[in-house]
Structures are given as structure tokens and as C-alpha cells.
Amino acid sequence: ANNDDATIDVDVDVDVDDAHCSRSRANFDKVRTYFQRVQEEIYEEDDSPRALEKLGIETVEGQKARLVSPTTLSFEKASSTTTTTVEAKEGILLCTGAKPNRPTSTSAALPGLSDIDYLTYEEIWTRDFEGDGSLPHHWTVVGGGPIGCELAQALSRLGASVTIITGSSGRLLPNVDDEEVSELMKEVFEEDENITVVRGKLSKVEAALVKGEKTDGGTKPCGHVAYIKTTDSGELVPVEGDAMLLSIGRKPNTSGLGLETLGIDIDSRTGGIAVDNTLKTSVDGIYAAGDCTGDKQFTHYAGYQGAVAARNILLPFTDPGTLGNDLPATTFTSPEVATIGYSESAANKEFGEGAVAVSKLRLDQVDRAVCDDATKGVIKVIYSTKGKKKILGATIMAPVAGELISEISVAMNAGMGFPSLAKAVHPYPSYAFALQAMAAEIYYEDIGKFRWIYNILKRLGL
Numbered sequence: 001a002n003n004d005d006a007t008i009d010v011d012v013d014v015d016v017d018d019a020h021c022s023r024s025r026a027n028f029d030k031v032r033t034y035f036q037r038v039q040e041e042i043y044e045e046d047d048s049p050r051a052l053e054k055l056g057i058e059t060v061e062g063q064k065a066r067l068v069s070p071t072t073l074s075f076e077k078a079s080s081t082t083t084t085t086v087e088a089k090e091g092i093l094l095c096t097g098a099k100p101n102r103p104t105s106t107s108a109a110l111p112g113l114s115d116i117d118y119l120t121y122e123e124i125w126t127r128d129f130e131g132d133g134s135l136p137h138h139w140t141v142v143g144g145g146p147i148g149c150e151l152a153q154a155l156s157r158l159g160a161s162v163t164i165i166t167g168s169s170g171r172l173l174p175n176v177d178d179e180e181v182s183e184l185m186k187e188v189f190e191e192d193e194n195i196t197v198v199r200g201k202l203s204k205v206e207a208a209l210v211k212g213e214k215t216d217g218g219t220k221p222c223g224h225v226a227y228i229k230t231t232d233s234g235e236l237v238p239v240e241g242d243a244m245l246l247s248i249g250r251k252p253n254t255s256g257l258g259l260e261t262l263g264i265d266i267d268s269r270t271g272g273i274a275v276d277n278t279l280k281t282s283v284d285g286i287y288a289a290g291d292c293t294g295d296k297q298f299t300h301y302a303g304y305q306g307a308v309a310a311r312n313i314l315l316p317f318t319d320p321g322t323l324g325n326d327l328p329a330t331t332f333t334s335p336e337v338a339t340i341g342y343s344e345s346a347a348n349k350e351f352g353e354g355a356v357a358v359s360k361l362r363l364d365q366v367d368r369a370v371c372d373d374a375t376k377g378v379i380k381v382i383y384s385t386k387g388k389k390k391i392l393g394a395t396i397m398a399p400v401a402g403e404l405i406s407e408i409s410v411a412m413n414a415g416m417g418f419p420s421l422a423k424a425v426h427p428y429p430s431y432a433f434a435l436q437a438m439a440a441e442i443y444y445e446d447i448g449k450f451r452w453i454y455n456i457l458k459r460l461g462l
Helices: 028-046 049-053 146-157 179-192 299-314 344-351 367-372 401-413 418-423 433-449 451-459
Strands: 012-014 024-026 062-069 072-077 083-087 092-094 098-100 138-142 161-165 195-198 200-207 224-230 236-241 243-246 250-252 286-288 329-331 336-341 356-362 378-384 391-398
Touching (some): 028 049, 138 224, 146 195, 146 243, 179 391, 344 378, 356 433, 367 433, 401 433
Parallel strands (some): 161 195
Antiparallel strands (some): 356 378, 378 391
16 A cells, blocks of 8 residues: 555555464554654644644643642643642633553452453553564454454454454453344444454453563563453353453543542542542642543543633533533444443333334445445434424434434434434435435424324415
């Protein structure tokens, strides 16, 4: 491929000596370089000190930040051990994010896990595998949530042989309250992506050297045998791998900030900084936003909360900074999986089955998906059966699910009834045209119910 802005020029290594793997593998050095270049471009444009300075924001690089008082913060400047103190005139906003959950550092440690050099999403794009640019053959991905699924598919498409362990739920994407979507994703992984899906939970790990692996200088091996307690039978099933990616959730960064000194409450359920609806902590003048609160952990939500918290600190009155289930979310697998609002089961439980209806369209019924040969997926829109048929939520599995869920989000925020989407003309054959077609079916169904009234009005010349 040409090395332009849209493609990656990578070498391909075909290994036919390995009895278990004869797939082509991309040169991971070039993939990593591309990834880091794009990441740096986005950072420089949006988040760097230079970019923030243009907005009138002064940035100071430092470490070991700690709250001294409700209005005072101390930290060490970069490349210095000298402590600097700053005074906040209006307020303090904590945006310390979250980090991967590592059970080896907690009381819930998994036997043998600390004996291997496993990776998380933080290390995978910086690791120099084997020193020659190649990617390890056999990967064990522990955790079937969004990050685990996204990276499992990425590794497979780069040529690795991947086994993904679902976790205790026994299904992929347990964050999506829709078992049909989970089963469809399992089908995609197993039939289209050459990914082995094991329903179960990691029980223990044994270190095992792989061919060519060295552990000189006290380094830990990456090779392993992972024992999985299966969901169906409870038996321990061994899974061998050359590298392990651990993706079992994230935990808020709250330690070392001096929170306990000032009496700032921690949410016992999430482990994050407790905030009210305005994002204020239990101490006046100190706010928190984003992943460090333990709320839904999405970049777009963190950005939204940061803006709302800053507004509430600096301006009169307040805006709400916490959103309920009407927050759109997308897992960027292929196809993507996106959700907003109530799922079908949650809506029935909340409002009663008679008050809720579901419009469902499989992708093999969507012309654009048929043209793209991307027919494994589904679009579900949950709506009220009362009044103007308000949209209550949606679950979408499609190549552009993240774009489609954005339209649903706008419609929900505008208070539109689902049939009203039929009046907004969508281009054909776009994926979005499916939403118009689904809404039109409900729209004309309603018209049919009142046909006798329309006939009377027509005879009256109206």
C-alpha cells in the first residue's frame, strides 16, 4: 500500500514453520510508528500546551500534584524536585483520569499472573516485541468488554492468532444489554476474524517460555498457559499464548492527591471521586470531571463534563454535569456497536411491556449493508407506544453504528417522536436511510389506524 495519510505501508512476514500459525503478520514497528504519529498529531492540534495557549490557558508541566487546602495545590515541576504551590482564585477542577485495572497489585490477585509480563492497552502501542518488529503469534486477550474486543480484532487483523476470554458474564460486550448483539459479535469474531472465543473467567496462569524468548536480567516471560473456568461446565480449560493482553476494566486515579486530608469523599461503589449533579465534590470549591469520578468512562463524556465543571466554577448558576442513560456510547469494532438510552429489556422493566415497542431491522435487510457485504448486524429502536411515540433508546450493530447513534441522540435530545424521523429525507443508499425506513413504517401504521377519520375529512373537502 502507498504510505499516504490514509494507509500504512507495512511489511508482511509469513511464518510457515510454526505448526499452529501460518498467517501473514504485519510489521508491528511500522504499525506502532503510524499509531504514535497520528496520536501525536491529534495531541499537538487539540491538547498540547501550544494549542491551549491559543485559548488563553496557561499550562505548567509537573508531577506529584497534591491538594494542600480547598484553594491550594502543590506539585513538582518537570525535571525538578522543587515543590511549587499555586493558589486557585475561583476553584479547582480534578481531571486525573483512570488507569487499567491490574489485579496483581490488589488483594484479588490471580495466581501466577504476576509471574508473566502481561500487557494492558497502555503498553501495547509502545512495546518493542522481540526486537525485530514482529508481532507475537498467539495472543490471549482477557476480558470481552469494549477495549478487549477492539484490540482482539486489531491484533487478529495484524496477523496474530487470538483467543479472547469473555469474563464471568460468559459473553462478549456484557456492557451492551442485548444478548443478540453479543452472539452476533461472537459469530463475527469466530467466522470472519479467526478469533477463538472462550466463555469463562481466568482462574490462574502459569509462565511458559516461548520459542526464542529470553528472560535474562530478571525479566518476566510473556509466554503462558492461562487456565479458564468455563461458564457452561465450570471445567478448567488451558489456553496457551505467547503474549497476554489484560483488559478487565479501569480504575479511577485518586491516590496521592491528598483527597483524604481535605475530607473529599470517595464513591464506595466506583472508587471514584464522589460528585453531585454539578460535579462539585464534598468540599466547596473543588470539582471533578471525567474518568476520575468513576462515572461512565468515555472520552466524549469526560470532555463534556470538563466543560460543564469549568462553566459551573466560573459563571453564575449551574448546569447539570452528570448524564443518565441517554449518553451515546460506541465500541469501535468492525462492525461497530453503539447504544443510547434504554435497551429493550430495561425499557420493558421500567415502563411495562405494553408501554414499549421495538422497531428492529437486520442488516441483511439494509440495501447499503448488502452492497458492502456487511450484513451481520442489527438496528433496534425502542420507543414509547403512547403519545407521539418518544424514542427511549437504541442499540445498533453496523459498520457506522457510531454515526447512526448520533442521529438518535439528536432526536432524543430534541424530544422527537420516532415517526417524525420519517419526515426527514435521508440519502439512499446510506445506512441512515434505514432509520427513515423504520420510522416510516411506524408513521404509516399510525395513519392506517385513523384512515376512517381521514376519509371523512376528505369527503368534507378538507
